[in-house]
Amino acid sequence: MASFSLPKLCKITLFSLVWISMVAVAAASLQFRVGGKRGWTKPTGNESETYNEWATRNRFHVGDSLYFKYSNDSVLVVNHTSYTNCSESNPIIKFNDGDTVFQFDRYGFFYFISGEHDHCIAGQKLIVRVMVHPAISSPQPAPLPSPKEDGSDEGDDWGPFWGPPPQNSTIKLTVASYFMTALGGMLVIMYLLM
Numbered sequence: 725m726a727s728f729s730l731p732k733l734c735k736i737t738l739f740s741l742v743w744i745s746m747v748a749v750a751a752a753s754l755q756f757r758v759g760g761k762r763g764w765t766k767p768t769g770n771e772s773e774t775y776n777e778w779a780t781r782n783r784f785h786v787g788d789s790l791y792f793k794y795s796n797d798s799v800l801v802v803n804h805t806s807y808t809n810c811s812e813s814n815p816i817i818k819f820n821d822g823d824t825v826f827q828f829d830r831y832g833f834f835y836f837i838s839g840e841h842d843h844c845i846a847g848q849k850l851i852v853r854v855m856v857h858p859a860i861s862s863p864q865p866a867p868l869p870s871p872k873e874d875g876s877d878e879g880d881d882w883g884p885f886w887g888p889p890p891q892n893s894t895i896k897l898t899v900a901s902y903f904m905t906a907l908g909g910m911l912v913i914m915y916l917l918m
Contacts, residue, residue, distance in 0.1 A: 801816045830854065
């Protein structure tokens with residue numbers, strides 16, 4: 725069996741935690757291929773759905789990304805006004821490499837259009853709404869029992885001196901998931917090193 729010193733074991737454990745955390749975060753993000761097999765192309769009118777119909781069928785979150793596959797075209801990230809008017813004159817970001825991956829770094833709306841004006845007019849444009857991960861809030865404390873009809877506070881009822889119930893210890897599921905992944909990884913590594 726291998727023998728490790730405590731500092732070396734601490735370094736291995738720290739490295740393992742960092743690595744497992746990075747893998748867990750990467751696994752939580754999704755990449756969506758815009759346009760499916762046909763990619764980011766000018767609509768012909770024979771498509772089964774528009775780009776925006778496709779977007780409404782999906783849930784996008786911060787950290788997810790869109791993959792645009794195209795040729796002889798470009799992808800522009802624009803504001804709402806430029807999206808509505810198919811104006812490619814002042815994009816926020818312009819991509820023209822044919823294989824574009826755009827990662828969402830915030831929640832809210834993102835607007836994409838083709839860099840070819842006639843393509844945009846034909847419907848080669850996309851609105852994506854990136855969802856907010858709502859925090860799981862603790863439930864409100866239960867109301868205190870009402871006093872007896874005669875006004876006395878005696879009997880088997882819980883009196884107000886007990887105070888409100890303790891706060892719920894619920895945490896976000898994702899945080900618990902990351903913690904359990906890291907803990908499981910540490911246990912596997914510790915088992916392998918022992």
